[in-house]
Amino acid sequence: MSDNWKPRTRAVHGGTRRSQYGEVSEAIFLTQGFVYDSAEAAEARFNEAGPDEFIYARYGNPTVRMFEERMALLEGAEDAFATASGMAAVSGALTAMLKAGDRVVSARALFGSCLYVLEEILTRYGVEVEFVDGTDLAAWEAAITPGTRAVFFESLSNPTLEVVDIQSVSALAHKVGATVLVDNVFATPVFSNAIAQGADVVIYSTTKHVDGQGRALGGVIMGTEEFIRKTVEPYIKHTGGSMSPFTAWVMLKGLETMELRVRAQAATAQKLAQVLHGHDALSRVIYPGHPSHAQNGLIQTQMGGKGGTVLSLDLKGGQAAAFAFLNALTIPVISNNLGDAKSILTHPATTTHQRLPQDQKDLLGITPGLVRMSVGIEDADDLVADVLQALEKAG
Numbered sequence: 001m002s003d004n005w006k007p008r009t010r011a012v013h014g015g016t017r018r019s020q021y022g023e024v025s026e027a028i029f030l031t032q033g034f035v036y037d038s039a040e041a042a043e044a045r046f047n048e049a050g051p052d053e054f055i056y057a058r059y060g061n062p063t064v065r066m067f068e069e070r071m072a073l074l075e076g077a078e079d080a081f082a083t084a085s086g087m088a089a090v091s092g093a094l095t096a097m098l099k100a101g102d103r104v105v106s107a108r109a110l111f112g113s114c115l116y117v118l119e120e121i122l123t124r125y126g127v128e129v130e131f132v133d134g135t136d137l138a139a140w141e142a143a144i145t146p147g148t149r150a151v152f153f154e155s156l157s158n159p160t161l162e163v164v165d166i167q168s169v170s171a172l173a174h175k176v177g178a179t180v181l182v183d184n185v186f187a188t189p190v191f192s193n194a195i196a197q198g199a200d201v202v203i204y205s206t207t208k209h210v211d212g213q214g215r216a217l218g219g220v221i222m223g224t225e226e227f228i229r230k231t232v233e234p235y236i237k238h239t240g241g242s243m244s245p246f247t248a249w250v251m252l253k254g255l256e257t258m259e260l261r262v263r264a265q266a267a268t269a270q271k272l273a274q275v276l277h278g279h280d281a282l283s284r285v286i287y288p289g290h291p292s293h294a295q296n297g298l299i300q301t302q303m304g305g306k307g308g309t310v311l312s313l314d315l316k317g318g319q320a321a322a323f324a325f326l327n328a329l330t331i332p333v334i335s336n337n338l339g340d341a342k343s344i345l346t347h348p349a350t351t352t353h354q355r356l357p358q359d360q361k362d363l364l365g366i367t368p369g370l371v372r373m374s375v376g377i378e379d380a381d382d383l384v385a386d387v388l389q390a391l392e393k394a395g
């Protein structure tokens, strides 16, 4: 591993550990335990495990460690801990560091389960949570009062694709000594470098672009070695949300092609946004990479001008038109994952955000006509043609 390697090289070779057989493809160590040479060796390892020494797969495993090291190298983080799902990562990172009486400030526009953890679970244990409009720096500034322990947000929100200014919000948080945790799924590990922009902890659901082929649930928490080893590891290894070795292997294989997939997906998303902008059947086309997006300037500095792999469309005909559109598509599937090689469409108001009361939906811009499209790696012209014919049918 060279310090000069660019991300694409790191994603293929970073963290590789070869066994005595010199295998090319990463080995899957499907073992929960490890044998010690003697009773003394067991005692020594429990006392302090060295870098290539393992105790129990809930604590760590060679395949999982390869994945953690590769992700940390890719992100430029000191260390990483892999988890059983994205939500095990979000809830694990927050719960590991918070205690009763702590104050958290969070953006309001969140993935449904993230909102549940902050609103329903943390508050039950005496953590105070205040929600703000993530795009409003004055609101962040007013809410991040001295004594605030943590700041949480999704850098690109779901499904309305609002952008949170990582650098500015981190600066506000650091003024009062708060830890900044960023759920960076929509921004993808390819286009965003949240730690370099000031975040302390970056979390990915690796179910999304890292696997990218719809096979396995996974998550990862990245930050300083101190935070990962002293705060996150004890919490996850004792509460049980660790990643399985088989999942880690799936994720390692996904990482090898992630950059190629994500760049192709984003290029097609950009093309779709350009073609669909101003279409008669649509009241809104939301894509952060399109010049019409209110925060396109921030996307230039924060994501190198790339708007990610998801776009949202608002059909003028409301829910009936949205359903007709979804049902008329022949290539994308109707589902709720994202970042997949297959294009996937979701109607948030009746599925992922169904639970939200109407006033919250209104506040977040989740209208009856809104559909979210996660753009896959299919041929761009095929996708454009399919979307156009389905819009035609939806009126």
Ligand SMILES: *Cc1c(COP(=O)(O)O)cnc(C)c1O
Residues within 6 Å of the ligand: 085, 086, 087, 088, 090, 111, 113, 114, 154, 158, 183, 185, 186, 205, 206, 207, 208, 217, 218, 219
């Ligand atoms: C999918 C997702 C999660 C949860 O990840 P899982 O792997 O499904 O547990 C968390 N945050 C965001 C932004 C997501 O898109």
